[in-house]
Amino acid sequence: MKKAPAIIIFFIITYTIIGFAQVPSGLDVLMKIDKNLVLDKAISYTTIIIHGRTGTRSIKSKNWIEGKDKAFVEYTDPPREKGKKMLRLGNQVWNYYPEPTDRIITISGHLLRQSVMGSDLSYEDITENRKLTDMYDAKVTGSEMINNRNCYVVELSSKLDDIAYHSRKLWVDKERWLPLKEIRYAKSGRPIKQSELLEVFSLENRWYPKRILYHDLMQNGNGTEYIVESVELHAAIAESQFTKAALKK
Amino acid sequence: MLVLKLAFRNITHAGLRTWLNVIVLSFAFVLIVLTEGLYDGMSEQVKDAEIDSSVGGGQFWQKDYDPNDPFSFETAHSEIPVDLKKEIERDNASAVLIASASIFPRNLIQSVTLKGIDPDQKIVNLPVTVLKEEQDTNAIPGLIGFRMAKSTGLQAGDYVSARWRNIKGTFDAGDIKIVKVININIPSVDKGQIWIPLESLRTMMQAPGQATVITFKKNLSRIPSGSREWIFKDHNYLLKDLNENISRKRLYSNFMFSLLLGIALLAVFDTQVLSIFRRRKEIGTLMALGMTKWSVIILFTLEGCLLGILAFITGFMYGYPILAYLAKEGIVLPRMIEQSQFAILLVLYPKYGLKLYIVTALILFISVIIVSFLPAHRIAKLKPTDALKGKLS
Amino acid sequence: MIKFLIKGLLRDHHRSLFPILIVSFGVLLTTVLYSFINGELNDLIDSNARFDTGHLKIMTRAYNTMASQMPNDLALTEVEKLILSLNIRYPDYDWTARIKFVGLLDVPDENGETKAQNPIFGLAVNLFGKNSKEGERLNLAKSIVRGHVPEKPREILISEEFAKRMNTVIGHPITLLSTSSGGAIAVQNFIVCGTVKFGAAVMDRGAMIADLSDLQYTLEMPNGASEILGFNKKNYYDPDETKIIKTNFNSLFSNAGNQYSPLMLTLEDQNELGEYLQYITVLTLVIIGIFLAAMSVVLLNTGLMSGIRRYGEIGVRLALGQSKDQIYKSLLYESALIGFIGSVTGTALGLAVSLYLQEFGIDITETLRNTSIMMSNIIKARISIASFYIGFIPGLLATLIGTALSGIQIFKRQTASLFKEFET
Structure with missing residues (x-):
């Protein structure tokens, strides 16, 4: 039984680590989320389902992604949207509208506040590329069950004054490190927007969102669903893909 | 001088005929002032409201x-x-x-x-x-x-x-x-x-x-x-749209003005023609007594002018209190639209400037002279002998 | 008796011609004045109707509650079918669809990148339809400052002031950024084919007119429209008729439980025009009333005058043994005849003048400003049913009353003293 103490020690150590890890810091949680969500180089196929006032529309697109800052979207369906493209480099966005319009429109100023393809997301929502940890102080404040999954409750409060949402609250899956629910608040503390992660799937060695539902809480719409159909990791993407020239191709 | 005295006597002794004319003329005078004042007042009211509740003094x-x-x-x-x-x-x-x-x-x-x-x-x-x-x-x-x-x-x-x-x-x-x-x-x-x-x-x-x-x-x-x-x-900039609208409205009020004037002059013309016809014997007599044709024409024109002056005096006498009352109390529009949203404009306050009085008076006066002269100048073609017989071609 | 009177009137010009002239002139003035005021009122209704309200307007119930926001996601759908059934049900009206929208006009530079961007209000109407009267209705041809009216799809008109500020050249492409019915950014290239003057400052600062089908495509509203306007084919707003059509349509098509069912409104239901119309109507009545009073005094005066003038003649007739009643009656008949002839002539002439003013109007371009879409620069009269009697009735009555009043003197005269009068 010489080994016994070693095993005990191993257990004790492991247990202690796990025990400490039970309340990670807010920063840890955010980093773990990033690790799951940020794709190095990937091509994904997604569908946006928009539940508008008068009906439901769905838009399919092919997306080229590189890290947090580069994205190129080409809409493929319905026929009306086919050929429209969007390029995002950091916080800049350009939209391309194919023939006969054949125009590249810089999305800046108040256009950033327009919704993306009529969804509950604005261009501003998708272009915010500052790190959450740079913008917010994060604090784990407790645990709650969301969709039968055990979650940390992480509260973010802004440390800068030029941030769209003054505070946010995340419910992060303790095992899979994905936010299953997020609410964004106004300065007055009133909830404004909400997203719910309804399905996830495993992608190589990580968990990735499959279906997200966005809601504008001040309107009683039915929200927007964002569905990831498939993801090709480590895709070969030419650097020229993320240029304005690629928009007109 | 004699002509003036004569004209005055003729006018004052004509009784009913004179007064009818004076009434019509003065009526037109008062009405022109009232309608123009109403337009001015309305424009002013709208402008004032805009200044009061929105643009202030700039x-x-x-x-x-x-x-x-x-x-x-x-x-x-x-x-x-x-x-x-x-x-x-x-x-x-x-x-x-x-x-x-x-x-x-x-x-x-x-x-x-x-x-x-x-x-x-x-x-x-x-x-x-x-x-x-x-x-x-x-x-x-x-x-x-x-x-x-x-x-x-x-x-x-x-x-x-x-x-x-x-x-x-x-x-x-x-x-x-x-x-x-x-x-x-x-x-x-x-x-x-x-x-x-x-x-x-x-x-x-x-x-x-x-x-x-x-x-x-x-x-x-x-x-x-x-x-x-x-x-x-400044106001020129802030009230540009309003001012343009008002100048458009002004055109309508000028049209009204001329129509009212037309009616008043019709009355004077009517009177003049009839009185010349009625008094052809008198014209003949005056000519026979040595009055020149032009003196007779002036006599009749003067009578017309005196009508005008009398009309102003009368119009002023009864018109002023009415106009002043309306300007002070406003014209309250009937109940039927009291429910409506036009709370401010429910009471219209006419506004008359001195310019309005003088311009109206002058235009009316000059028109009266012309209208009195027009029928009277036919007298110039008259032969005294025919006139004495009561003939008027 | 009447024959005798007519003969008398014909033979004694001074008895007939002059009073008739006076009556006609007065009636003419009254008729013209009324038609003119009516025209002014009509102009107000007209510019509102043409540009915004129609004589009747159909929107969805939901769109109506938020109409000021132009929520095109709540717009009408299957518009063609609806217009088809409107045409069958209410054939006296011309039904036409329009889209109202807001957006940005983006002027590209040589590289197709944004040079300038400005907010605009837009109106899309049926410009190229075979039987469409929209171009004419909006007075497009006459309001052109530069360039020409759209002749083919994708051509638009913008306000002159806006074109100057944006530094656009006619014939150059310009991009509209708006919001599609789905809420996305909608983008479409257009060619500016001309500039216009709208005549309302808000519009002149930034507005465009495009073809309906172009905007249906751009804003993703296939067969959709913000509103359907109905215009009386006689080009005249009939408040009673529109009310009947509205009630009828709404009972057939509209459903309070369904926010997307169509709802019809009359012109008066919109822009507080109902109240404004009532207000103007009262004002018109006051003005016409004042005018009629003045006119009546003049005509009364004429009646009295002729009574005085014929003092001698009546004396002779009395001396010859005619009874006072008979003379009074014959005078009344005579004046009725004069009043009638004068009023008929006056009304006819007044209508002729009004008709001229209705068709051609008084052009005030010189004194005021250039022709524009919102405000016609031609002040026009408008003949209505009332134009036919507004001068006629007072013309007839005032002449009669004038004679009746002056005629009373007959009864005061003593037959015995008649000859004394003749001697003087």
Whole structure:
């Protein structure tokens, strides 16, 4: 039984680590989320389902992604949207509208506040590329069950004054490190927007969102669903893909 | 001199005939003054209302401000310069901060313009003091016009959620309580906007001490000069649309004027023709007694003029009290439209300037002379012998 | 008797011609004045109707509650079918669809990148339809400052002031950024083919007119429209008729439970025009009343005058043994005849003048400003049913009453003293 103490020690150590890890810091949680969500180089196929006032529309697109800052979207369906493209480099966005319009429109100023393809997301929502940890102080404040999954409750409060949402609250899956629910608040503390992660799937060695539902809480719409159909990791993407020239191709 | 005396005697002795003419003429005179005054008064009333409740004695606009472009509100706000601040402290001016927001009446998004105004201001005539009387400190008190109430379905006492972004771009949201809906006939202070206390909006926007528009008291003799940041807009600029509309209306009133004049002159002409016909024997006698044709023509024309003068005197005698009364008390429009929204214009106040009296009097007088002369000059073709026999060709 | 009177009137010009002239002239003035005021009122209704309200307007119930926001996601759908059934049900009206929208006009530079951007209000109407009267209705051809009216798809008109500010050249492409019915950014290239003057400051600062089908495509509203407007084919607003059509349509098509069912409104239901019309109508009545009073006094005067003038003649007739009643009656008949002839002539002439003013109007371009879409620069009269009697009735009555009053003197005269009068 010489080994016994070693095993005990191993257990004790492991247990202690796990025990400490039970309340990670807010920063840890955010980093773990990033690790799951940020794709190095990937091509994904997604569908946006928009539940508008008068009906439901769905838009399919092919997306080229590189890290947090580069994205190129080409809409493929319905026929009306086919050929429209969007390029995002950091916080800049350009939209391309194919023939006969054949125009590249810089999305800046108040256009950033327009919704993306009529969804509950604005261009501003998708272009915010500052790190959450740079913008917010994060604090784990407790645990709650969301969709039968055990979650940390992480509260973010802004440390800068030029941030769209003054505070946010995340419910992060303790095992899979994905936010299953997020609410964004106004300065007055009133909830404004909400997203719910309804399905996830495993992608190589990580968990990735499959279906997200966005809601504008001040309107009683039915929200927007964002569905990831498939993801090709480590895709070969030419650097020229993320240029304005690629928009007109 | 003799002609004048004769004319005067003829006029005063003609009795009923003279008085009928005098009545018609004076009636026309009074009516012209009244209708013109009514038009002037109406235009003035509309203009005054616009000045009273909106533009004051002129406004300073922050350089980016464009009332027709809500996007401009994002940047159209600045600190108030010292000299303008002094005027505000002296109660000579009042600041308004303007911002865009979304409200959610009936759960539907609707964009609005928030206008922050000092509830204690005395520059524009809007009942904004009610904004500081609101007890509910959890909500922002808001005042709206009836058009806004209609397009949003909001009524006094209603709460509505609002979402806005402060000047840094951070979302904020809160509730606005509509404390009052006002009946105001100035769309520019009503459509698509909510008036809230200035300091509330400044806090909401995180823009302390800032403003978009500074309205000056009317009839202020000295207005500080503008700067690159703050540009002064005078009445010519602010009331341009209104003035154009009024000048269009003026054309209509001129048309009315000429028609009324036409009617009055018709009466004089009518009288002259008939009296010349009736008095042909007299004309013959006068000529036989040695009066020249022209003297006779002058006699008749003079009689016409005297009619005019008498008409003015009479018109003034009965017209002045009526006109003065109407100008003071206003013309109250019938009950049928009392329910309507035109609260201000329900009572019309005619307005008559001295110029109106004099111009009307002169035009009428000259026309009377011409109209009296026209039939009288036929006398020139008359042979005294024929006239004596009572013949008039 | 009448024959005798007519003969008398014909033979004694002074008895007939002059009073008739006076009556005609007065009636003419009254008729013209009324038609003119009516025209002014009509102008107001007309510019509102043409540009915004129609004589009747159909929107969805939901769109109506938020109409000021132009929520095109709540717009009408299957518009063609609806117009088809409107045409069958209410053939006296011309039904036409329009889209109202707001957006940004983006002027590209040589590289196709944004040079300038400005907010605009837009109106899309049926410009190229075979039977469409929209171009004419909006007075497009006459309001052109530069360039020409759209002749093919994708051509638009913008306000002159806006074109100057944006520094656009006619014939160059310009991009509209708006919001599609789905809420996305909608983008479409257009060619500016001309500039216009709208005549309302808000519009002149930034507005465009495009073809309906172009905007249906751009804003993703296939077969959709913000509103359907109905215009009386006689080009005249009939408040009673529109009310009947509105009630009828709404009972057939509209459903309070369905926010997307169509709802019909009359012109008066919109823009507080109902109240404004009432207000103007009262004012018109006051003005016409004042005018009629003045006119009546003049005509009364004429009646009295002729009574005085014929003092001698009546004396002779009395001396010859005619009874006072008979003379009074014959005078009344005579004046009725004069009043009638004068009023008929006056009304006819007044209508002729009004008709001229209705068709051609008074051009005030010189004195005021250039022709524009919102405000016609031609002041026009408008003949209505009332134009036919507004002068006629007072013309006839005032002449009669004038004679009746002056005729009373007959009864005061003593037959015995008649000859004494003749001697003097």
